[in-house]
Amino acid sequence: MTGLLYKTWEELESTFEHSFGKTTDFVKVPVMFNERKCWILYYSSLVGSANLSSKLMLPFSQHAGKAESLEQFRAAALASINYMYLTDWIQIARQLNKNSVCILVEGEYEALSIEIGGYTERSISEPEIQQSIYGPKIAFTESIETNISIMRRVLRTKSLQIESYDLSSDKVTGAVLVYLDDVIAPELLQEARQRIQRMEGKKVATLNHLLEGLRDDKKANFFPTLMINERQDSCVAQLLEGRAVVFMEGSPQGIILPAVFQDFFKSPEDAYVPAAMMLFMRLLRYCAFFITLLLPGIYIGVINFNYEIIPINLAIVIAGLRSNLPFPSVIELLLVEAAFEIMREGSVRMPKVVGNALTVVGALVIGEAVVQAGVVSIVVVIIVALTGLSSYAFTYYNFAFSIRLLRFVFIGIASILGIFGVFLGCVILFAYLVNQRSFGYPYFQMNSKRSLL
Amino acid sequence: MKRTYFFILMFLLVTALDILCLFQNEQWNFLVMYSQSKKLVVAILLMITAIIYCAVMDWKERKKPGDGREALRDQKNG
């Protein structure tokens, strides 16, 4: 409704009805402003009553009588709050949704909207997913302001730039691009801005939509090219390295923009650990990566196709264990893998009140009973348990999703071609990794010194 | 259809080179080599798929004279 806000004061009631609907949390308060009628509009769910009274009602009652115009009143009473003058109802609605309060005075054709907010938020808590022994125990929260303050607390330099964007269809949920302008590469900054701006129109509500938008290629993307991080120190470290971080309203994780394959094997606590230990931990993570990916495939390949690889003593033991078993080894492995995945999913989804008895009971009972009954050989249970455990060894949880999927691909190839198939699978996997790009940077880089470009 | 013709030319030339290399040792005979049915069937199948692939690519390119890249893209998500 461009043009004047209202023709006559009385028909305002109907316009409220029309533009804001009958939501219970929309509040309109008729007050007197220097003998003139005036409306105060806000959403009670977004504006805390304590804030409202201290920031607005108190100064209103003192100064309202003396001030001539709205501007005069604002300059006198509400100097410290950022404000905006709006002339049409769509912008008013948007500002109200951004936890602010609008004041409409008879005779003036501009509504004053002031940022109040103050609804209840979660306080800063410890990171649950990415715990680490050393380092600060601060995790990001849902609101962007606290996240930015967490970052600014450590990086107290003027070069820490924060650009905010309004995503989602009605441009309300905010997203913030944080970077150090003296360190970041200009084309990376340019590319990041473009990708976020390109998403402004679309429906972006959750982090996943944002990830979808920021990703490189739209097709199936096995390996994550963006790091989801909830720890303060690792985000700061990445910023200093010249990367950008994106925060989104309502999601407690920051997205670190260009993330290369090698980054997923670095953990935030590596900085606090002596160099030798750091190398050892990284080597361990690489071994965990290959164990999770290839061990079942190699097991099937060795057992079914190239039995001569196993030394004699081990061969006799395995032959003994596997004699007269009902299932062929591939089916048996898939069954136990499926059981393990179900148990894992059960333990994650289970409400805390039941306690994690399920995992312990599940593992023990099923593991023991199955082997006792002679349905499955112990070797398979060992292999599956080892792969299952090593898939937890990664610092970034979303990295393990793809590997757990690829594991089954390798089992399939191994059941067809044996060890030769696993080798071919490795070559194809590395070819796929080399072909990936994360924001223009090659995904799988061997020489770390030009880690960014 | 430039691509298919070139492909068939290459196929003939390489088989010629292949037979030339094999021809020089006396006890090699043509029949034993080309009469193994399993190998022959697979070879024919592969060659047919290759030629059909070339023909389809050429046919796609007939409409758009640009180089093969767009044709390839249509073919992939066509």
Next chain:
Amino acid sequence: MNLATDVGRDAWIVPLICTFIGMFLFWWFLYIIRHSEQKTIYSLFKQSLGQAGGSILGVIYITYFIYICARDMRDFSELITNAVLPSVPLEWITLCFMATVMYVLWIGEQNFINLFVIFGYTVAAIFIVFVVLVIADGQFDFHNLLPIMGDGIGPLLPSTFTQVMEFPFGELIAFTAFAGTMFPNLPGKVVRAGVFSVLISGLLITLTILIELITFGPSIRERALFPLVSAARNISIGNFIERIEMLVIFAIMLAAIVKVCIFAYAALQGVVWYTGKAYKSLIIPYLLLTTVISYYVSNNMSEHIIVGLGFIPVFIHIPLQFVIPALLLILILIKSRWRKQNDRSIV
């Protein structure tokens, strides 16, 4: 394929000599490309022999590249059928191998060069582990090598010049097909790096033959079809580190993939030069063609070796790897001198 088998005890000297010849060859091939301001060998043919002659020679080179690619694919698939999966048909293994090569070629040359860097690291690591295990195993005997060159240099020369110089080292000509496009004006650094890598790979081949000779002596090495794999099978330390031939086969596979990709890429660059079509759309047909040819490269293993190490190096490698580049070199020198004269005359 085991090299220089007829020389027996001194088989390791032949690749040592050929390494230095190979270095010169590589420098010579890149010299041709650099000094003719042409990107690829195909454009060089066109420039020096005109449109008709150039395209005939170009087509011959494409056939040559495809044929060598097919031979190499067949060689590797024979290794897999004999040593790894005895009762899986050869056709099926070649098909799977070709599918991998197709994908590796599909991702574009900048990517698969990075991929080969990774393969390089892996093969180097596997080779070091293999050498350490052979030495730790202790079942070797240096006396198999003595007396070095017992019969003098005489018997070495035929297999040097008719086999080893062409087979691993002459095949560097494949790089002329795409070296120009990958590094625009072939700076000195690239040539030096290339020559150095030829030296390293030559020494690598010499070391493998040395290890084979040490572990089981000349008479078995001559009869072994896959000597490196047999050498890996003999290692047994402490009854646990025993069966590592799979590791060696993995390294050989990586090497085979690199070689097949290089040759296929060289051939594809030629086809792109002559038909002007997109490189990615040509991968599938030409690799299927290579697979079909690899079925009919030879009827049995011995024929594969006789033709591969006997006939081809002399009647196919020498003309295409030495005679034609020599002609090109002379043409370039004449042109540059002729151009220098009329420059002086104009000035």
Next chain:
Amino acid sequence: MIKLRMLLAGLVCTVLMMTLGGCADRIEPGNLLVITAVGIAKGEKFRYHFYFEGINPSEFTETKRQNISNSFLFDNEADALSGAISAISQEIPLKPEFSHMQLIAIDDELLREGDYDYLDFADRFDQIRNNLTLIAVKDKAMKPIFSTTSPSLTIPSFRILMQLNELHEKVGGNYPTSLLQFINNLTQSGRNPILPVAQITNPSDKAESMDYAKQLDKQTKMDLHAIAVFREDKMVGELKDREARNVIVLQNQAKNTIYNYSCDAQKTISSALQYIAVNKKVMYRQNKPVLKVYMHATGTINSIQCANYFTGKSVEYTKINKELDRTIEKELTATIINMQTKYKSDIFGFGEKLRISDYKKFKEVKDRWNEEFARADVEVEVRVNVQRSGIRGEPFTNRIKNKKY
């Protein structure tokens, strides 16, 4: 979101690959018969009589033990090893698997005839590894060798290998030759192969049952002290304990061994030799080959039986050294001369040394090297350096007669 069509396409092609693809090679370890040893003897009806020793894997896992014998032996007659293998599948439903074979035992009758046709399959077959051990078996004792049980390890072929390695490590009595070395020596000029010989002393059927392994004193014992000597490609004879040990020493394969000499009637001084290094040279003086052997080793005194012979002073060490040198030289020369006269075959590798030192002469003599070896002179020079005498200096027998304290 992966489109449904791509998912379906993926599924279809995996199923296709599964069915059309070559999982021909898939074998379940359950129905695999792990064959650990093969014995070959002369057959009555067919050329060869093959013995295959397989393993009952379930015996090695506690959960599935049925207390039957750990390994079982089955044999059949065939013209070739591949024929015998296919014959196995008629008897046993399992698929024989040869990649874990440790031992090939060949009857000495076949070796004496120089008949190696069955070995080509072992050299060519990709599953059989050529670093398995080869032994010769005397007087048709093939069946008892593979069926006598032993207390520690009840798989006969393992027991043979363990005993051979023990002998080689501790006493230097015998040396497990691998198939690779045997074929190498057969096919390369300059050295004739040798093989350890296995014999059974007073074989009895009782020894084949499991409970025999539990009995205390055993009459049927496996003896592995002898060496089979070959000339060109035929087995020509056998060398017994002491001579066998000397051959192993001369082949530089002995890790530690024991030599003793008599200080006076029936009394000996024995010393254990370690770090034995033997290098051999061949020279031609006036067109007559001279075999020179240099040996040096460090020794420790094991036992002294003569009284007042050794009082721990260093001058006595040199005396013992000299005595040991002379005895070992005598023994080694005797062995070589015995080989020259009795068997006329160079099993020590002098031919190889000639090839290394004088290649022209070697090429001349290559074909008739055994005759050349037979007429060669022998010069052995030994230098033993006895350094230690255990944890006692003077033997207590000195103190019996003149008690010092």
